[in-house]
Each structure stands twice: as C-alpha cells, then as structure tokens.
Amino acid sequence: MDLSFSPQEEAFRQEVLGFIAEAKPKLPQKLGAPEQARLSKDDYLIWHRLLFKKGWVAPAWPKAFGGADWSVTQRYIFSTEIAKAGMPTTLPFGLGMVGPVIIAFGNDAQKKKFLPRILSGDDWWCQGYSEPGAGSDLASLRCRAVRDGDHYVVTGQKTWTTLAQYADWIFCLVRTDPAAKPQEGISFLLIDMKSPGITVKPIVILDGAPEVNEVFFDSVKVPAENLVGDENKGWTYAKFLLAHERSALASASRSRAALARLKAIAKAEQLDGAPLIRDPDFAHKLAALEADLMALEFTELRILSQEAKGEKVGSESSILKVAGSEIQQRVADLAMEAVGYYALPNDMSLGDNEAVGPDYARGLAGRYFNLRKASIYGGSNEIQRNIIAKAVLGL
Amino acid sequence: MDFSFSEEQNLLRNSLSRYLADHYSYEDWRKFTASPEGRDPRHWRQFAELGLLAAPLPEEHGGLGGGAIESMVVMEEFGRALVVEPFVPTVVIGGGLLMNAGGALAEEILPKIAGGETILAFAFAEAQGRYNLADLATTAKKQGGAHILNGQKSVVLGAPWADTLIVTARTGGARREPGGVSVFLVEKGAKGVSTRDYAAMSGLRASDVGFENTPARLIGEEGAALEPLEKVMDHAIAAHLAEANGAIARLMAATTEYAKTRKQFGQPIGKFQVLQHRMVDMYIAQQQALSAGLMANLKLGDTDGSRAVSAAKAAAGKYARAVAESAVQIHGGIGMTGELDVGHYFKRLVLLETLYGSPDHHLRRMARLDQ
Numbered sequence: 001m002d003l004s005f006s007p008q009e010e011a012f013r014q015e016v017l018g019f020i021a022e023a024k025p026k027l028p029q030k031l032g033a034p035e036q037a038r039l040s041k042d043d044y045l046i047w048h049r050l051l052f053k054k055g056w057v058a059p060a061w062p063k064a065f066g067g068a069d070w071s072v073t074q075r076y077i078f079s080t081e082i083a084k085a086g087m088p089t090t091l092p093f094g095l096g097m098v099g100p101v102i103i104a105f106g107n108d109a110q111k112k113k114f115l116p117r118i119l120s121g122d123d124w125w126c127q128g129y130s131e132p133g134a135g136s137d138l139a140s141l142r143c144r145a146v147r148d149g150d151h152y153v154v155t156g157q158k159t160w161t162t163l164a165q166y167a168d169w170i171f172c173l174v175r176t177d178p179a180a181k182p183q184e185g186i187s188f189l190l191i192d193m194k195s196p197g198i199t200v201k202p203i204v205i206l207d208g209a210p211e212v213n214e215v216f217f218d219s220v221k222v223p224a225e226n227l228v229g230d231e232n233k234g235w236t237y238a239k240f241l242l243a244h245e246r247s248a249l250a251s252a253s254r255s256r257a258a259l260a261r262l263k264a265i266a267k268a269e270q271l272d273g274a275p276l277i278r279d280p281d282f283a284h285k286l287a288a289l290e291a292d293l294m295a296l297e298f299t300e301l302r303i304l305s306q307e308a309k310g311e312k313v314g315s316e317s318s319i320l321k322v323a324g325s326e327i328q329q330r331v332a333d334l335a336m337e338a339v340g341y342y343a344l345p346n347d348m349s350l351g352d353n354e355a356v357g358p359d360y361a362r363g364l365a366g367r368y369f370n371l372r373k374a375s376i377y378g379g380s381n382e383i384q385r386n387i388i389a390k391a392v393l394g395l
Numbered sequence: 396m397d398f399s400f401s402e403e404q405n406l407l408r409n410s411l412s413r414y415l416a417d418h419y420s421y422e423d424w425r426k427f428t429a430s431p432e433g434r435d436p437r438h439w440r441q442f443a444e445l446g447l448l449a450a451p452l453p454e455e456h457g458g459l460g461g462g463a464i465e466s467m468v469v470m471e472e473f474g475r476a477l478v479v480e481p482f483v484p485t486v487v488i489g490g491g492l493l494m495n496a497g498g499a500l501a502e503e504i505l506p507k508i509a510g511g512e513t514i515l516a517f518a519f520a521e522a523q524g525r526y527n528l529a530d531l532a533t534t535a536k537k538q539g540g541a542h543i544l545n546g547q548k549s550v551v552l553g554a555p556w557a558d559t560l561i562v563t564a565r566t567g568g569a570r571r572e573p574g575g576v577s578v579f580l581v582e583k584g585a586k587g588v589s590t591r592d593y594a595a596m597s598g599l600r601a602s603d604v605g606f607e608n609t610p611a612r613l614i615g616e617e618g619a620a621l622e623p624l625e626k627v628m629d630h631a632i633a634a635h636l637a638e639a640n641g642a643i644a645r646l647m648a649a650t651t652e653y654a655k656t657r658k659q660f661g662q663p664i665g666k667f668q669v670l671q672h673r674m675v676d677m678y679i680a681q682q683q684a685l686s687a688g689l690m691a692n693l694k695l696g697d698t699d700g701s702r703a704v705s706a707a708k709a710a711a712g713k714y715a716r717a718v719a720e721s722a723v724q725i726h727g728g729i730g731m732t733g734e735l736d737v738g739h740y741f742k743r744l745v746l747l748e749t750l751y752g753s754p755d756h757h758l759r760r761m762a763r764l765d766q
C-alpha cells in the first residue's frame with residue numbers, strides 16, 4: 001500500500017503545473033468560479049482552444065485520433081490540478097460522450113469527419129437522450145426515425161438538452177423499430193442542428209439561466225451515413241456512453257476548489273465582530289463537510305487505483321455520483337448560508353447586474369439552486385441507488 | 396385545550412383564500428413579479444378592503460382587535476399564494492412597534508396602516524451585523540427637537556414599495572451593546588435617503604438604503620428599543636412561520652399529485668417505495684413545521700415565548716428545506732425549471748429560513764435563553 005505517485009507521474013504533475021501557470025493569465029477570471037457568472041459560447045471555448053493547442057483537450061482519446069492518450073492516473077492528476085487552480089472544465093458532450101462513441105463504434109468516414117472538429121472546438125455537440133416521457137426510463141423514448149432511401153426522417157422531441165442553443169450537432173437516441181422490445185429498437189443518430197425542421201426552445205432553470213432546451217424535430221432529413229454502428233443497436237452505445245458519463249472522476253477536486261472559495265468567504269464575513277469562520281457552529285459544519293469530502297477523495301483514489309490496474313470499474317462509479325453530487329450540493333448550500341442576507345438578492349435569475357453586497361456573494365444562491373440538478377441528471381441519485389442495490393449488493 | 400379557529404378567523408381565512416384564488420393566480424404572479432413595479436398595487440388596496448391589514452390591530456386605532464392568530468391566518472394564506480406584499484413589515488413590525496410605543500405617532504400611523512394608506516419596510520440589517528439586531532453602525536443624533544440619521548442598511552425587503560421606513564440605529568452605547576438601540580420612522584422621500592433597488596428571490600423586491608443626515612422620528616424610548624424590538628420580532632417570526640407552512644402545503648400537494656400522475660417504467664413514480672418514504676418524510680416534516688408554527692404563535696408573550704419562537708424558527712427552517720429539496724428532486728427535471736411554481740416556493744422557503752435569523756442563530760438564542 002503506497003500513497004505516492006511514481007516519479008514519472010510526479011514529473012507529469014510538474015508539467016501540468018507549468019502549463020497552468022502559463023495558461024491562467026490568459027483566462028478571464030470568471031471561468032474559474034462557476035457561481036459568479038453566466039458563460040457565453042466563446043467563454044467556454046477559450047479554455048477548450050488553449051487545451052487544443054497544447055494537445056491536451058482530449059486526455060482519454062488515443063493518439064491516433066488526436067488525443068493525449070493519458071493513463072487514468074495522469075487524467076486524474078490533470079483534472080485535480082486544474083480544479084485546484086480554479087480553472088474550468090471542458091464540456092463533456094463532444095469530448096467525453098459522442099467522441100468516444102464514434103471512436104469505439106463509428107466508421108472511418110465518421111471518424112474523419114467529426115473527430116477533428118470536436119477537438120478543435122469547431123463543432124459544438126449536445127446530447128439528445130431525454131424526452132418529456134422518457135427520463136429515468138430512457139428506453140421508453142419515442143422520437144422516431146424512419147428510413148427512406150439514403151436518409152432517415154426524424155420526428156419527435158428531445159428535452160433538457162444542455163446548451164443546445166449553441167450546438168452545431170446533436171447526438172440522438174431515436175426509435176427505429178417500434179415493434180421490437182424497447183431496448184432493441186433504438187439507434188444512435190448524429191444530426192446537424194442546422195437541418196430544416198429543427199426548432200430549439202430554451203428552458204430557464206432555477207438560477208434564471210437558459211441552460212437547457214427543448215429540441216423539436218419535424219420531419220428532419222438525416223443522411224443515413226450519420227447512423228453510428230448498426231441500426232437498432234443504439235442502446236448498447238448509449239450504455240457505453242452512460243458509463244463514461246458516470247465515471248467522470250474528480251468531482252471531489254471541484255468540490256475541493258469550491259470549499260476553498262467558501263473558506264475565503266467565511267473569513268471575510270462577520271459574526272458578532274469576528275470572522276464567521278471562527279464561529280464554532282459554522283466551523284463545525286465546515287469541518288463536517290470537509291471530512292466527508294476527504295473520504296470522497298480517497299474513494300476516488302481507490303477506484304482510480306483499480307482502474308489503473310486495468311480492473312473493470314462498473315457500478316462503483318455510481319457511488320461517486322451519489323456521494324459526489326451530495327457533497328457538491330452541501331458546499332453550495334453552506335456558501336449561500338455564509339453570506340447571510342446577501343444571498344437573497346444574488347440569485348442569478350435576477351439578472352446579470354453587478355453584485356449587491358460583497359462581490360463574492362454574487363450568484364451563490366443561484367449556484368445552490370442550480371446544483372439541485374446534480375442529483376437529478378446523469379441518472380438520478382435514486383436510479384444510481386437502484387443500480388448499486390442490484391449490481392453491487394446483489395439485492 | 397382547543398386548536399380550532401374562531402368563526403371570525405375562519406371567515407377571514409375564507410374570504411382571503413377566495414380573493415387569492417380569483418385574483419392572485421400563479422399566472423398573475425408571474426406577470427406582475429416580472430413587471431418593472433414588481434407588484435400590482437390593486438392588491439394592497441384589496442387587502443385593506445378585506446380587513447386583513449386591520450385584523451390584528453387594536454380597535455382604538457382603526458383595527459379590528461385581533462392579534463397574532465389573525466396574522467397567522469393571513470400569512471398562511473399568503474404563503475400558499477406566494478404573496479409578495481409586505482404585510483409583516485407593515486402590520487406586524489410597524490404596527491407592533493407603534494402599539495408598544497403608543498403616543499401621537501401611534502395615533503397618526505396605525506389608522507393609516509389599517510386602512511392600507513401606507514406601506515412600511517423594516518431597515519434593520521447591516522453588512523457586518525448578520526442576524527444580531529444590536530450590531531449597528533447606523534447612528535442617530537438628536538438635533539434640536541428631531542433626530543438625524545446616518546448609516547447604511549442591507550437587503551431591506553419591500554423597500555421599493557414602501558413610503559416609510561422603520562430604521563434601527565444607535566443613539567448610544569458601543570457596537571453590539573444592548574443599551575443604546577433606538578428605532579425610528581423615516582419618510583423614504585426624506586432628505587439624504589438613497590436607495591438601490593433590486594429583485595430578491597421568490598418575487599420580492601428589496602433595497603440597500605443609505606442615510607445621510609436624514610431627519611427621523613423616534614418610536615418609543617430612546618436607547619431602550621432592543622427589548623420591545625425583540626418582542627415584535629418574535630411576532631414577525633411567528634407570522635413568517637405560518638407563511639412557510641402555507642408554502643410547504645403547496646409543495647406537498649404539488650409533489651404528491653405529480654407522483655401520482657408522472658409515469659416511468661410503466662407505473663406512476665409514486666409507486667416506487669423510496670419515493671413513497673421520501674414523501675412520507677415530507678409529510679412528517681410538514682406536520683412538525685405546522686406544530687412548531689402553532690407553538691410559536693400561541694406562546695407569544697409567555698415568559699418562555701421567545702424561546703419557543705427560536706425553537707420553532709430553527710426546527711421549521713430545517714423541515715421546510717427538507718420538504719423543498721424533496722419536492723424538486725421528486726419532480727425531476729421539471730422541478731428545475733423556472734416555469735413551474737415549485738421552484739419559487741422553494742426559494743421563498745430558503746428566504747424565510749434566513750430572514751430574521753438562520754436556524755443556527757436561533758438555536759444559539761434558544762440556548763442562551765435557557766441559562
């Protein structure tokens with residue numbers, strides 16, 4: 001048993017730190033504090049492009065497709081250091097979702113057409129899985145694709161599609177065989193968002209931002225060459241992708257960074273003439289939260305070492321989703337509590353006007369409300385618990 | 396022992412809930428809270444017509460002679476409809492402080508409150524003071540016959556709609572000392588008043604307010620306001636607990652209703668046992684919050700009244716949050732939208748949890764009052 005990283009891994013960390021020192025001054029400050037500001041498409045892409053130039057934008061992709069081809073440990077070191085430095089994450093839809101699916105199941109033409117533009121940031125992707133009637137029960141989806149010669153005709157609706165308003169492409173699960181069992185009649189289709197017949201309608205969520213959308217398809221013609229893998233095998237690819245989505249390690253390092261910001265706030269805030277952080281009640285809550293976070297960091301490391309040894313990590317990643325999302329939510333809650341009355345006006349739904357009260361209070365309540373999503377999306381925490389009960393505990 | 400309401404109180408509740416159902420629908424609410432004014436002034440006049448604003452005030456000042464239970468009834472209905480109008484600052488706090496003080500000022504202002512001719516906002520919080528009513532940097536000095544006010548107040552709820560402010564300030568003593576706290580009445584249009592208006596969560600409006608040599612009229616005794624203030628704040632908290640219970644009732648109903656109709660995996664999600672238990676926990680929390688609210692309201696003025704109010708505030712805050720977070724979780728994605736009312740009730744409950752002291756603050760007060 002040994003906690004330390006190898007000399008090569010340590011050297012890698014130094015390289016990452018060097019890059020961070022160089023890149024940080026080029027990033028607008030707001031990118032590092034997600035509670036502070038609403039990000040535009042360009043904001044998201046600044047960081048993406050810096051990483052692309054460095055060759056680091058796709059840590060897990062094979063070299064042959066322009067990835068960094070890092071080991072799991074390297075990926076962990078990278079994302080942890082990035083979070084610690086208060087740098088943003090890249091969006092997962094292209095790099096972490098559709099990219100790996102195309103690499104694993106796409107044909108050569110698809111690889112050539114799509115992968116380079118995902119890497120460069122020229123194409124923005126969104127995820128078209130959920131529908132009004134198909135959330136947790138994703139396999140009941142109804143958005144229909146009918147083959148007609150050399151194309152499909154897609155009709156139906158997707159919803160909760162994150163940042164679809166910026167998207168050039170959407171990867172969709174569509175029903176191609178309504179007669180088959182639900183899981184067996186689904187296909188994985190890549191759709192150009194500029195296709196005639198697509199309408200995007202924004203949905204404003206609790207923090208006031210239009211983070212998600214409804215996407216309507218009215219007889220949209222999609223070239224058959226945009227089908228990934230085999231027709232009616234989409235569920236297999238979707239499950240592959242969901243596993244990717246869940247094993248996104250290093251949510252702990254994001255919470256660690258948020259906790260550091262919270263501590264700074266608690267030092268600045270006053271209670272009865274002393275810094276809030278010295279109040280025994282508040283300090284106790286902060287410590288209890290950090291204790292849970294420290295345990296989570298080691299849960300991540302345990303899973304990481306398993307993965308590094310090449311052992312299959314499956315449903316254990318559901319543990320990270322549940323524990324990680326709950327800790328994220330608690331940090332946001334305590335940050336809102338820390339600023340007392342100045343939480344009340346600083347809900348982002350109230351507009352982008354400058355902060356009322358201290359600058360650090362800005363957006364904290366909005367962040368708390370926004371992060372209620374963390375226990376709902378990516379497979380709700382109830383669904384994750386069902387998975388653990390069945391697949392891990394054998395119940 | 397009898398927890399039933401009187402006939403008058405039931406009448407008050409019924410006429411108010413009918414009015415709100417007819418004129419204060421969620422669709423209306425969305426419209427007027429998004430308007431520049433943020434409210435529809437017609438409602439305040441109607442509240443006066445319905446006798447709400449007079450209900451808890453004494454008859455000799457134009458009131459109907461009720462008290463805390465009347466405020467409780469009003470606020471519970473207000474909570475159900477997410478009402479934004481400042482009943483508590485105007486009637487409970489303003490009315491309460493003036494009743495306490497008596498005299499010419501009470502005679503002048505109380506009938507105006509009862510008649511809906513004035514809206515008050517309570518300017519007490521300061522950036523450094525958190526929930527401590529005595530932690531004041533705002534000062535008042537006597538100059539000739541009147542007082543002159545200087546300082547800054549934070550997040551004064553309802554201030555953009557108010558014509559008059561009730562302001563706490565130090566007339567003596569050191570920062571945070573109980574002695575030397577005074578309360579004043581200030582015209583919002585008076586010299587040296589500056590405001591920065593903004594929206595606050597769940598459809599409310601608020602202002603940061605500055606005073607520069609602003610003339611102010613003293614309410615009650617100079618330097619001895621903290622004790623009456625604490626009493627009146629107990630009333631205000633008890634009223635807001637009722638408001639929270641109205642909001643909780645709405646979340647409870649919306650959630651169980653949704654769980655019965657939303658289907659996943661071929662069945663209503665309410666059939667999943669984890670969700671059933673979660674809704675049962677919501678229900679238990681609701682019942683406990685109701686009890687806490689009643690306890691606070693019925694014990695007002697007792698020797699252990701303040702302790703009961705703090706106990707109720709701390710406990711109910713926790714219950715309300717649990718109900719609200721569960722309501723969103725059980726609604727899934729739809730619960731995250733700004734369009735559904737659930738999120739706005741959630742925000743109202745978070746606001747009420749903070750207003751007049753967080754659960755931690757009230758647990759500390761409770762512990763202190765035990766010694």
Ligand SMILES: Cc1cc2nc3c(=O)[nH]c(=O)nc-3n(C[C@H](O)[C@H](O)[C@H](O)COP(=O)(O)OP(=O)(O)OC[C@H]3O[C@@H](n4cnc5c(N)ncnc54)[C@H](O)[C@@H]3O)c2cc1C
Nearest residue numbers: 127129130135136160162373377380382667724725727728
């Ligand atoms: C901010 C946000 C962003 C999102 N982004 C995307 C995106 O980009 N692309 C996309 O495709 N989707 C996205 N989603 C959708 C998300 O994946 C779904 O919201 C999620 O799958 C839950 O589905 P639902 O909202 O329909 O809730 P439902 O499935 O209706 O669930 C309602 C409640 O029932 C519970 N429940 C359901 N089934 C069970 C069960 N068997 N046992 C116990 N409890 C159960 C759930 O846990 C939840 O509490 C996003 C959602 C949000 C909130």
